Amino acid sequence: MSDFLMQIDGKEVKAVAGMTVLEAARGAGISIPSLCHHDQLEPFGGCRLCIVEVEVDGRTRLVTSCVYQARENLVVRTRSEKIDRIRKTLLELLLAHAPDSPQLKDLARDYGADADRFEKEASFCIHCGLCVRYCAEVKGKHAVGFVDRGINKEISFIPEIAAQECNDCKECFPLCPTSYLQAAFVLVEAFAFPRDGDETSSAE
Amino acid sequence: MPLSDIIYKIGGGIPGGKKFKAVQTGGPSGGCIPEELLDLQVGFDELTQAGSMMGSGGMIVMDEDTCMVDVARYFINFLTEESCGKCVPCREGLRQMARILTRICAGEGREGDIETLEDLSEVAIEASLCALGKSAPNPFLTTLRYFRAEYEAHIKEKRCPACACKALISYYIEPQKCTGCRICLRECPADAIDGDKKIVHIIDQDKCTTCGVCLDVCPSHFGAVRRISGEPVPPPLPDEQRAVIKKGKGQ
Numbered sequence: 001m002s003d004f005l006m007q008i009d010g011k012e013v014k015a016v017a018g019m020t021v022l023e024a025a026r027g028a029g030i031s032i033p034s035l036c037h038h039d040q041l042e043p044f045g046g047c048r049l050c051i052v053e054v055e056v057d058g059r060t061r062l063v064t065s066c067v068y069q070a071r072e073n074l075v076v077r078t079r080s081e082k083i084d085r086i087r088k089t090l091l092e093l094l095l096a097h098a099p100d101s102p103q104l105k106d107l108a109r110d111y112g113a114d115a116d117r118f119e120k121e122a123s124f125c126i127h128c129g130l131c132v133r134y135c136a137e138v139k140g141k142h143a144v145g146f147v148d149r150g151i152n153k154e155i156s157f158i159p160e161i162a163a164q165e166c167n168d169c170k171e172c173f174p175l176c177p178t179s180y181l182q183a184a185f186v187l188v189e190a191f192a193f194p195r196d197g198d199e200t201s202s203a204e
Numbered sequence: 205m206p207l208s209d210i211i212y213k214i215g216g217g218i219p220g221g222k223k224f225k226a227v228q229t230g231g232p233s234g235g236c237i238p239e240e241l242l243d244l245q246v247g248f249d250e251l252t253q254a255g256s257m258m259g260s261g262g263m264i265v266m267d268e269d270t271c272m273v274d275v276a277r278y279f280i281n282f283l284t285e286e287s288c289g290k291c292v293p294c295r296e297g298l299r300q301m302a303r304i305l306t307r308i309c310a311g312e313g314r315e316g317d318i319e320t321l322e323d324l325s326e327v328a329i330e331a332s333l334c335a336l337g338k339s340a341p342n343p344f345l346t347t348l349r350y351f352r353a354e355y356e357a358h359i360k361e362k363r364c365p366a367c368a369c370k371a372l373i374s375y376y377i378e379p380q381k382c383t384g385c386r387i388c389l390r391e392c393p394a395d396a397i398d399g400d401k402k403i404v405h406i407i408d409q410d411k412c413t414t415c416g417v418c419l420d421v422c423p424s425h426f427g428a429v430r431r432i433s434g435e436p437v438p439p440p441l442p443d444e445q446r447a448v449i450k451k452g453k454g455q
Binding site: 085090117121146150153 | 284296298303320323326327
């Protein structure tokens, strides 16, 4: 592993081969917003909030810092008018789903995002995939997964696995940036494997 | 080879004496090219410069009866389900774009809709994970670039210039042309046409679902039914003036 220097927001930053730009920035105390990144999980690149500008061969382009490899002498800018404009719209799109999420509210304040710009959506899920990936990569259980695609994509617990594994774990609950995950679990529990004598999960 | 040779010489041109309006190239995330650019050479660079793409190589030729806002709505809506749903700009951006375009076609467009669509397009192009999201706004961007007036007519005047958006049109039977043949009256699925043999037919605008069956079935030598958009439907004839006198054959 060799150390090298790169530049982020005008600051010399030391990075190690194999690091992403996001990791290098955070290691140097430079914050880049992200909703789908988790230190224990493989990079996902779903929320796109962590986009930054990089200068490659004299040309500037936008890249997603959580999946973009840091390299020697790379010049990175984490804020610009364009980046802020894109992050603002991305946040507004997500706030249509989860207007009360504390994480989203904080970011909305930073970027001036209007929670009412888009019509509200029925699902709280913002598809960060933290629950799905944590269950698969860390726990190896695959009790929750994505189903369908496009605008119909949603997370879903697999009842047969969830009935066996979830009650003693629930480690994914605090990862969820909205309150959707718990709701999805309670729902599948109520319908697919109600616990005996438990009033809240009685299907009747 | 220019686009016009493919459309007119190989494809045989526009059927039914209609006027050419646009050609959509490259599949769903391609773009619409207007009449002014019919001399464009069909090539990768040329099509990209015009805002479209070679893509699948397919072409959809559209005539004057096609609404370009409705075309953008159709393709963006298609792409919302083609998206894999992983990244926000594509999944959520297209969801909102489809919603706004549907609203505009339904006559509920608002000031600022075009700017919001442009903003969502920029985000999808710049921030999407793959080429589907990066190219998905093309149907909107090209129709806006070449047919901006149609967007403005829908939003500001609640008018569909191509008379294609069902919520923005009315059907009207011209009394001077109607012979009282009862064909449309029998075929109307909404029971919205009043009249009788040799009595000028009138469409009850409250019952009409703007399905267009009356226009399709009215014999072409009468041509009595027409579509209206953005202007009021003329008031119905008073009953005493509805008798058809010496019309149709022989006149």
